[in-house]
Amino acid sequence: MRTLVSLIVAIFSLLFVIPAEAGFQAKHLDAKQTIKIDGRLDETVWQQAVPHDTFYQTQPIDQRKAHLKTEVRILFDQAAMYVGIKAFDSDPSSIRDSFSRRDRITIDQDFFALYLDPTSAHKSAQIFYVNARGTVMDGIFSDSAGEDSSPDFDFDVATARFEGGWSAEFKIPFSSIAYDKGSHTPWSLLVLRNMTRDQRYRMYSGGVTRATNCNLCYSDTIDGLDQLPSNLSWSLTPQFVARQSTDQTVGQAAQRQQDKQFSLDFKIRPDSATTVDLTLNPDFSQIELDSPQLSGNTRFSIFVQEKRPFFLEGADILRTPFSVISTRSISNPDAGLRYTRRDAQSDVSVIVAKDAAGGLVLIPNTYYSSSANATQSSLATDARVNWRFDTMSLGLVATDREYANIDAYNRVFGPDFVWQIDRNQGLRTQLLLSSTTAQPDANGDLAKGNTTTGHAFYTGWSKSSDAWSIGLSARDISKDFRADNGFFSQVGFQSINNDLTKKWGRIGMWHEFNTYVSSEYKLDSEGNILSKSIAPGMNVAGPFDSSIYLNFNPVLKSRANADGEIYNLSRVSTGFAISPSKQIARVSADFMVGDVIDYLASRLGKGGSASFGAKLRPFDRLELDSSFATNWINASRETATGDRAYSETAIQINSVLHFSEMDTLRLIVQDSRTNRNPELYVSAVAPESTRTVNSLVFTRRVGLGSAGYLGWTQTKSETPGFVAKRKQSEIFAKLSWQI
Known part of the structure; x- marks a missing residue:
């Protein structure tokens, strides 16, 4: 009887007692x-x-x-x-x-x-x-x-x-x-x-x-997390930089300059949901160099990630399907003010920055990107608000760039919508409208011109399951759309993209085995085909966090310019990545071979690309992150069978030695070079162009916002016959301390 009672009590406890x-x-x-x-x-x-x-x-x-x-x-x-x-x-x-x-x-x-x-x-x-x-x-x-x-x-x-x-x-x-x-x-x-x-x-x-x-x-x-504080808090971070620089161009007198600069960052939180940031005369000497990228055979500008501390508060609020706000467009700010608020129903972020004269403004086109000189200072304003409604959110974005003294502007405004239909399915949409009076003049400088207006529309839907995943998206960007505070490298097109993946699950040693088909159909504003492709492929994942992919693009149609022919290309791409050990932390490589358009010559050739990356830890205190990339094109048969028309390489070795948890020495070596065969081009081209950058920085970090930097950077560049050899060097010391 006691055993029976005990059993009943145990069952009752399992069924009715509140579980952990x-x-x-x-x-x-x-x-x-x-x-x-x-x-x-x-x-x-x-x-x-x-x-x-x-x-x-x-x-x-x-x-x-x-x-x-x-x-x-x-x-x-x-x-x-x-x-x-x-x-x-x-x-x-x-x-x-x-x-x-x-x-x-x-x-x-x-x-x-x-x-x-x-x-x-x-x-x-x-x-x-x-x-x-x-x-x-x-x-x-x-x-x-x-x-x-x-x-x-x-x-x-x-x-x-x-x-x-x-x-x-x-x-x-x-x-x-x-x-x-x-x-x-x-x-x-x-x-x-x-x-x-x-x-x-x-x-x-x-x-x-x-x-x-x-x-x-x-x-x-x-x-149980309740009765939380909402008190006033603030921090003040003065920064002092002393630098000495030398600029030497062959055939000209060397220019030497010494400079001392004081800057200030101020952050205040009047309550737990609100943050106000102010920066005066900011300096970014400690920011790590951007990695070199292959750009010699591309028609469009390349996106560069923001790394400057002031612009990073609430950076996620600014993200939308389009890069309508890219703070890297504020190239040389004299001062900036930022307001950020997050509460249960909404997120708000507003940035106002005064950008000094001398920067470049991206001017996107359908078949290429160009730029204009901002010879006047400008005031950049970015505002973003996002309201949440359970599984949905509605956002608004507004940007404004006012150019001083020329009474010209670029303005963008529009809503966006996100619906998380369920955990595996989502929908995103955005509409932007732009108005611009700041137009490039005959000298390539921004000046007040005729008002142009444009639009940019995006919608994308994705759904995934254990067996399948699909993604559909459509874009429509008019040729006169412009966003000077954002990043749009191409305008004037309509496109539809699709990605369909079949997941086969575990097969042998592979934890994942997937096959897929990607497709794109893209038209310019006149209805001409810009690109058209159907690309099947497969990818697998296995031991040591390894992955391998293989992608075929048997029929790719692409047009290089509005009046040019549409090329038929065929390509094969493959690559792998693996993490074999603590010392060889990560190794990866990507390859592509097939038909390549030589945009400078407006012709089709055989070529390809290859990139390699390695993260090595020879011993605990040393990090070695290296990357190498190359592109090449052989001239077409009609010109000179098999002759190399173009090649480009870029390499970076980023090494860090940790003396302690606070003290590090970082050495970066970068080299990029482009070679062309002048005999295979109708227009005059440089046979060779080189650029090397070396940087050595010692850092001692005491805490967030409190650090000392001592650094040296040297840049050498030369394009024989076109641009004289130039060497720039700088030594700097920087001290920042947070109060």
């Missing part, structure tokens, strides 16, 4: 309880917090419980939220924990990532990473635009080893999180644990699947 919460439970610290951020989680209060230990694997095998245990605990007080994570490991000696630079955590390392969404709208999240060595990465994530690690937040984290794994302690001040104190919606959190050994294991605290296009939809709520 699947989400996160935050425990409030009392005034006497403190946390030492050392990564060890050895304070008693950590054991009193309820752990979240249900993780799901998406790689290498999808939709499976994680094979290793991970525990997440959350504490908070009136100043900060604390997140403690323990990662249990069956082979702790294999944990990948090399030194890395801030914001350079990659998939070949063991790391934790927090995706923190105070709105629980599942549209975007602040991200906080730490690898097993203690290197941090932070930024903004959205399912529509991916991760942007450029923004930096003030937070503290430490890691430690324990018998059977490693652990981390995060301290994230509430002053670093944008949230609406008045909202009653619980915050949400998604935690990712990454480890790469013989396989890459990607494990989430929610049941994220490969088919989803909404990772944040699998976030869990953080219950």
